[in-house]
Amino acid sequence: MQRYFAALTIVLMLGMVLTRACVMRRTGVRALKFGALDKRDFLIPPFAFFYFYLVFAAAFGWPAVSTQAFFESDPIAWAGVALCAAGLAVLLWSLVSFGRSFRVGIDADHPDKLVTTGIFAFSRNPIYVGFAFIVLGQFLVFPNWILLVYVGAATWLFHRQVLLEERFLKRHYGQEYLEYCGRVRRYL
Incomplete structure (x- = not known):
């Protein structure tokens, strides 16, 4: 059960982001700006698709590079399901809170208001x-060494993107953004 929910999480996550981007496109806003400023971003999709395959392979018993697990524990797997659900809830709340300012990547040409x-x-x-x-x-849910590497790589990539976005936001919004940074933490 936990395995299927972990795989479903990917479908729901991608569905939410792509649906939001399509809805915005209908209103004239091009929300997909991924790779517009940093051309190295083209390296990310192949690794993301491989990650998606690894999760689906582990969930549905497809051929995988590694099936060796660090541990097997139902309570830990359920904690993983809870984290996935929390992640989806945070993502949904973010998409709603963003309103028309939602972008995937940095939109230097048509940035919206600071949310x-x-x-x-x-x-x-x-x-x-x-x-x-x-x-x-x-x-x-799937405690193998490849997904552990992905946890580290994702953490690094997310932080790298946040730093790029912060530089842009400081230049574009100036004092308003700096005051916001003084009130609200970067992550949690």
Whole structure:
């Protein structure tokens, strides 16, 4: 059961983000700006698709690179499911709070207003917090060395993206963003 929920998490996560981007596209906002400023971002999708395959392979018994687990524990797997659910909830609240300002990547051409309400009153980067919950939760459900490497790589990539976004936000919003940084933590 836990394995299926961990796999379903990927479908729900991608569904939420892509649905939001499509809805925004209908209103004239191009929300998908991934890789527009940093061309190295094209390296991320192949690794993401491999990660998705690893999770589905572990859930449905497909061929996998490694099936060796660090441990097997139902309570820990259920804790992973809880983290996945929390990650989806944080992601959904983030998408709602973002409103028309939602972007995947940095939109230097048409940035919208700075969002500081909703979940953004508690975290400056709740989407990355939600993604981190999901990745960590999936590792607890499928505790193998490859997913552990992905936990570390995702943490590094999320932080790298946050630093890029912060530089842009400081330049674009100036004092308003600096005051926001003084009130709200970067992550939790």
